[in-house]
Amino acid sequence: MGIIKNYIEKKKKGMEKLHVRKIIAYKVSNIAMSVFRFLLLLGLGYVILYPLLSMLSYAFNGDYLGNATFVWIPSKFSLTNIKVAITYLEYWDSLKNTILLATVSAVLQIFSCSLAGYGFARFNFKGKNLLFLIVLLTIIVPPQTYIISTYLDFRFFNFFGIGKLFGFKVNLINSFWTFWIPSIFSMGLRSGLFIYIFRQFFQGLPRDLEDAAYIDGCGAFKTFLQIMLPNAASACLTVFLFSFVWHWNDYFVSNMMFQIKNEPLSVVMFRQADFSRGKGPVGIDWNMKYMLNAAVLLNILPILVLYVVAQRYFIESIANVGIKG
Amino acid sequence: MKKGKSKLIERRNNVGYFFIALWIIGVIFFFLKPAIQTLIYAFSDVIVKDNMATTFIGLENFRKILFEDIDYVRDLTSSLTDMLYEVPIIVIFSMFIAGILNQEFKGRTFARVLFFLPVIIASGISIEILSSNGMSTDVSGKDTVFMFKTVMLENTLAEIGISSSLVSYFAGLINRIFNICWKSGIQILLFLAGLQTVPKSYYEVSSMEGATAWEEFWKITFPLLSPYTLVCVVYTIIDSFTYYQNKIMMLIKTSYDAQKYGYSAAESWLYFIVILVILLLVTKLIFRNVVHIDE
Structure with a gap:
C-alpha cells in the first residue's frame, strides 16, 4: 500500500512540476506576444499617424524659413x-x-x-x-x-x-x-x-x-x-x-x-x-x-x-x- | 389548386420589379446609356459644338492608342505589374493585422480606430498632400526621396550576402509600407468582420485535440475566411484600378481635358476590358477554393 501511495505522490509532484513549467511557458509566450504586438502596432501606428502629425505641425507653424532644431513642435505657433x-x-x-x-x-x-x-x-x-x-x-x-x-x-x-x-x-x-x-x-x-x-x-x-x-x-x-x-x-x-x-x-x-x-x-x-x-x-x-x-x-x-x-x-x-x- | 398557388407566388415575386423600379430607371439612364454612348464615341471622331457631332472612324482610335501612343501601353503594363505586386501584399497584410486586432488586449479600441483612419481619409485629395509631407530632396538635390525608404538596410543586407533579388523584394516591401498601411483600411475591416463569423467552438475543439496555433490558422481560420478573401482581393484590385492618381486614369483625364472625347472614350473602354478580364480570371481562380460552411 505504502509503495503505491508513494508512487502516486511522486507522480502527482511530477505532474505539478510539469504543470508549473507549462504555465510558465504559456505566460512567457503571452508576454512575448504582447510585446511583439505592441512594437508592431507602435511602428505601423507611427506610419499611419506620421502624415497627420506632420500636417498639424505644418499647419500651426509660423516659422516659414524652416528651423532644423524643431521637428514636431512648431517654434513659432501661429494661426x-x-x-x-x-x-x-x-x-x-x-x-x-x-x-x-x-x-x-x-x-x-x-x-x-x-x-x-x-x-x-x-x-x-x-x-x-x-x-x-x-x-x-x-x-x-x-x-x-x-x-x-x-x-x-x-x-x-x-x-x-x-x-x-x-x-x-x-x-x-x-x-x-x-x-x-x-x-x-x-x-x-x-x-x-x-x-x-x-x-x-x-x-x-x-x-x-x-x-x-x-x-x-x-x-x-x-x-x-x-x-x-x-x-x-x-x-x-x-x-x-x-x-x-x-x-x-x-x-x-x-x-x-x-x-x-x-x-x-x-x-x-x-x-x-x-x-x-x-x-x-x-x-x-x-x-x-x-x-x-x-x-x-x-x-x-x-x-x-x-x-x-x-x-x-x-x-x-x-x-x-x-x-x- | 396548384396552378392558382403558383400564380400567387409569381404575382408576389413580380412585386420585386416595383422595388427595383428606381434602380432600373437609374441603370438605364446613368449607366447603360452613358456606357453605350461612350462606346460609340470610342469608335468615332467627336467634334464638340452645341451637341456632340460624331463621325464613325472604326478602330482608328484603338489603333492610335496601341500603336502610336507612347504612354498608354507602357503605363498599362506598369500599373498591372504594380497591382500584381501590391494586391497579395495588401491582402496578406490586412489579414495579419485583422488577426491581431481581433485579439483581446488593452488599447484595442484605440488600435482599431488608428488602423481604420485610412478608410475616411485615404480616398480623397487630402492624402495626396499629406503623403508629400514625407517627401524630402536627397543630398544631390535632384531626386525626391520618400522618408520611409530603406537605402541603408538594402546595403547592409547586400553586404551580409543575401541574394540581391531577395533584398530588392524585401526593400520594395518596406518602401511600400506607407502605401500598404494607407490602402488596407477597408480590407482590415472586412477581415475583422470575417473573423467574427468563425465560431469560437471550433477553436475550443481543436485546442482540446492539441492543435497548435499554426495548424488552427491554416485548418480553421484561413478556409473559413476564404469568402472574405475573395471580396478583399476583388475590392483591392478595383480600388487600385480606379484610383484617380493611377497613371491610366491620369492619361484618360488628360485626353478628356484636351477635348479628345473619342480618344479618351476608347482609352477608358480598353482599360475597362483589361480590368474585367483580370477580375474574371482572379475570381475564377479563387472561387474554386472558397469554402462555404453555412447553408
Whole structure:
C-alpha cells in the first residue's frame, strides 16, 4: 500500500512540476506576444499617424524659413496659415456645400439602395440574376469610363427625354442635382456597393418577420417600410457613414460637375493644390506647404470628428452587415 | 389548386420589379446609356459644338492608342505589374493585422480606430498632400526621396550576402509600407468582420485535440475566411484600378481635358476590358477554393 501511495505522490509532484513549467511557458509566450504586438502596432501606428502629425505641425507653424532644431513642435505657433486657408478655400461656403451635398446624397442613397437591395434579396422575379449581374458590373466599371456622357446629360438635361417632346432642357452643371438625381435612382457614388450591402443584409434576416406581416394583411411596401427598414437600422447606418465619407472625399466626379459655383471642399482644395504648382494667381502669399497643410486640416477635421464620435459604428458596421463573397 | 398557388407566388415575386423600379430607371439612364454612348464615341471622331457631332472612324482610335501612343501601353503594363505586386501584399497584410486586432488586449479600441483612419481619409485629395509631407530632396538635390525608404538596410543586407533579388523584394516591401498601411483600411475591416463569423467552438475543439496555433490558422481560420478573401482581393484590385492618381486614369483625364472625347472614350473602354478580364480570371481562380460552411 505504502509503495503505491508513494508512487502516486511522486507522480502527482511530477505532474505539478510539469504543470508549473507549462504555465510558465504559456505566460512567457503571452508576454512575448504582447510585446511583439505592441512594437508592431507602435511602428505601423507611427506610419499611419506620421502624415497627420506632420500636417498639424505644418499647419500651426509660423516659422516659414524652416528651423532644423524643431521637428514636431512648431517654434513659432501661429494661426496665420489657418486664416489664410479659410479665406482661399472660402471655407464656410464650401463646407456648407459639402455637408449639403453629402448628407442629402447619403440619405437618398439609403432610400433607393435599400429598396433595390430588398427587391434583389426577397423576390424571385424573372431576369433577377441577369439584373444583379448588372449591379455587380456597376461596381466594377469606374465612373471615369462613362462620365463624359453623364456630364453631357446634365449639361442638357431634359428629364430622360421627356423634355425633348416640349423642346425643354436645363443646364444642371454646377448644381447639387448632378449628385442627387443619380442618388434617387440608386446610381449615385458607389451605389452598386450599397445595393450589394443591403441585399446581403436582408438575405440574412429571418423570413418569419415578413410572413407575420403578410398574414396580418400588410402589402409588400408597407411590410418593407414598417418591418424591414427599422430592422435594417445598422445597415442603414453603415451605408450612411460610408456614403457620407465617400461623397466628402470624392474629387473626380465633383471636379467634373462643379466648375463655377457650389463647389465642395475637395474641388476647391484641388484647385488650390494646383495653384501651388505654379498655376495660381500671381502675388498671393500662398506659402505653399504650410497653407496646404492647413487646408487639409480644415478639410478633414469635420469627418475626423464624425469618425471619432461614430467610430464604434464604423467598426461594428461591416460585421453587422456581413458582406461575403 | 396548384396552378392558382403558383400564380400567387409569381404575382408576389413580380412585386420585386416595383422595388427595383428606381434602380432600373437609374441603370438605364446613368449607366447603360452613358456606357453605350461612350462606346460609340470610342469608335468615332467627336467634334464638340452645341451637341456632340460624331463621325464613325472604326478602330482608328484603338489603333492610335496601341500603336502610336507612347504612354498608354507602357503605363498599362506598369500599373498591372504594380497591382500584381501590391494586391497579395495588401491582402496578406490586412489579414495579419485583422488577426491581431481581433485579439483581446488593452488599447484595442484605440488600435482599431488608428488602423481604420485610412478608410475616411485615404480616398480623397487630402492624402495626396499629406503623403508629400514625407517627401524630402536627397543630398544631390535632384531626386525626391520618400522618408520611409530603406537605402541603408538594402546595403547592409547586400553586404551580409543575401541574394540581391531577395533584398530588392524585401526593400520594395518596406518602401511600400506607407502605401500598404494607407490602402488596407477597408480590407482590415472586412477581415475583422470575417473573423467574427468563425465560431469560437471550433477553436475550443481543436485546442482540446492539441492543435497548435499554426495548424488552427491554416485548418480553421484561413478556409473559413476564404469568402472574405475573395471580396478583399476583388475590392483591392478595383480600388487600385480606379484610383484617380493611377497613371491610366491620369492619361484618360488628360485626353478628356484636351477635348479628345473619342480618344479618351476608347482609352477608358480598353482599360475597362483589361480590368474585367483580370477580375474574371482572379475570381475564377479563387472561387474554386472558397469554402462555404453555412447553408
